[in-house]
Amino acid sequence: MIVEIGHFALLLALAVAVVQMTVPFWGAQRGNVAWMQVAMPASIVQFAMATIAFAALTYAYVVSDFSVENVFQNSHSAKPLIYKISGVWGNHEGSMLLWLLMLSGFGAAVAVFGGALPLSLRANVLSVQAAIAVAFALFIVLTSNPFARLNPAPFDGQGLNPILQDPALAFHPPFLYAGYVGFSIAFSFAVAALIEGRTTAAWARWVRPWTLAAWMCLTIGIAMGSWWAYYELGWGGWWFWDPVENASFMPWLAGTALLHSAIVMEKREALKVWTILLAILTFSLSLLGTFLVRSGVLSSVHAFAVDPERGVFILMIMMIFVGGSLALFAFRMRSLRQGGLFAPISREGGLILNNVLLTTACATVLIGTLYPLFLEALNGMKISVGAPYFNATFVPLMIPLLMAMPFGPALAWKRGDLPAAMQRLLASLILALVAMVAVFAVAYRGPWLAPFAIGLGVWVMAAAVQDLLVRSRFGDLKFDVAFARLRGLPRGAFGTACAHFGVGLMVVGIASTSAYRQEQNLVMKPKQTVEFAGYQLTFEGVAPARGPNYVERQGVFTVSSGGSVVTKLYPAKRVYRASRQNTTEAGILASVAGDLYVVLGDTKDAGAHAIKIYFHPLVRFIWIGAVIMFIGGFLSLSDRKLRIGAPRRAKPQDTGNAQTA
């Protein structure tokens, strides 16, 4: 019964979305206030209906109702509760329902918190948002119904793919989707602005918090996926340039560019046309990501052609929204007036360089991801575009970006002074050079790029801190005065510094672990000890163990350092009972310097095992960096200027001067 209620609620959500798409739009066209006001209650009701539908499916998973086909295919009664819940979105149908839930959730949030928006803009935004919801609700209802029943009901389910039964991966999709879908708000605002044919600086101020929230979720979502890959795939790789990863990375790159260009638009009324286009492109890349992952086109063009129903549907959604919005853009572009003049060397100029490099990098990832598909479709030629291609093209674009990054906040708006900025950042530059030389002296081996990259990371980190200190004029004023100034800086300044610092930390982590990873492959007999990366590892043997829905063979390692035992590690080979699938679980010892990472391999003669030991120096900086970037986003979001729904109180002088001083 509850499942049928969920199904019914889904259909109601679709119906409400149709109303929300049409009535407020016509209201805005005709200036009919009552019609425009339909948008607000409609988006809240739509969200409520989507919530009921999602809750009903979750309920079916929690109680293991195997008469529901979706539950039967993706769950098992012996699974821990948390994975029963995460199983809801661990499959195609359920994940699309989550997509819809988040889409309507963001729409409802605009309705609730968007009180300061002009009525017609709000009506148009919510109507565009509803149009996306209609498309995806139709997609779910027509091709991917999660509420279909089975008769007779099977005795038990087929189990969730064991790979998905993992804490990081359980919550990876919701964050990723929140990011993807969050960019829909920027898209809806952009299309609404094009429909109305005008934008103001306030437009950028309204769009920025939503984009920022989406960007934060996407950052954490991608980081979680990478963290999972690191400890689960059995050798410590954390990024593979896999098309599925690229699908989430492209909206992130475009979204990062959008965040920066929206600043220019808000502060200086410049880059309007570009910012609108970027908002459209960012969500288009989210749609592309959804299409790539959902349609099966990634495994092969042919797999897509064999079972094209879902893929073609999403392709149509994508073409309608991307094509439609770009056509509207081309048509209305001229009506958007450009403001703000500036010299090339200025903060605007810096942000443009940021956009040039990020967009080119994003386009490079796009081309690398799609090229094999195009080539195969074009002439049947099959090629692979893998990590070596992306490392050769993407990395060189990041180097100038990182070099230029500290200058952005150090330059004034309109017309900046590069030598002065350089002087201002001199301490950071010296620190970076020292780090570079130190790394080179200590490591002395490995690629020449590594010390340079670590120096770059230090440069970005140091400059982020220095920027805050210079702004509050430490060294120039008395300490307590400067400290008071520091505390008085807008949260946005801390947000920028924090996010940039996170990027720098991540660069240091990436460079260290890529260049200086140590690795040893060997066969170990029980009680054998090996010396590795300053640790003594003793292999104690292998013992069986069992979890709630799996059995495993657990290797036991005693790790000592300098004669005293540090810890025991238990790398394992696990078999999930329901599906008979295997996974490897690495044993990891984290320390400040890096991770000791032990993997249990095949059994050899007389209790001996193949063992792989790695040392990944500073690898955790990668994810800590991502978390710091997230915190930076949060700080900016909590800045009064950006606070969602905060009334506009800023007079031009108190926003402008604090930033440029």
Added chain:
Amino acid sequence: MRKLLSVLSAAMLACVLAVVSPVSMAVAVEPDEILSNPVLEARARHLSAELRCLVCQNQSIDDSNAPLARDLRLLVRERLKAGDKDDQIIDYVVARYGEFVLLRPRFSAATIVLWLAPLALLGVALLLARGVMRTRAVTGGPAEQLSADEKARLAAILDERAGND
């Protein structure tokens, strides 16, 4: 396989990589594969990272646990021991398995767009950015076009900057 893939992609998996092949969960390079000559072994690892495991999704033979990847790793090492140069080995593997095996596609008529696009796009983007700033300067015009109000603001800004420095 398709079903498994759809389940995997369903969760927007970070990587559909190693675990897709539920054959054996052995960990990529096995101890018995390693060459005694460390220079050759280093070259083998380097080459392995460039070659695709043909039964996996976007995984190099260096990372893959699939038996076929192991066969290829052994093949690469055999060629190395036979004294082949790196590009000879790559040619040898491509002759047997086709261009698909290369994770770094070769520069050819078919991949010219792939390889030149990043640079071309960067050039276009920089030109566009320059265009934006140039039209800025032109429409902005020289200083004598400033109104009295703007001149006052300019003076205020300059004063403030002078005060700061």
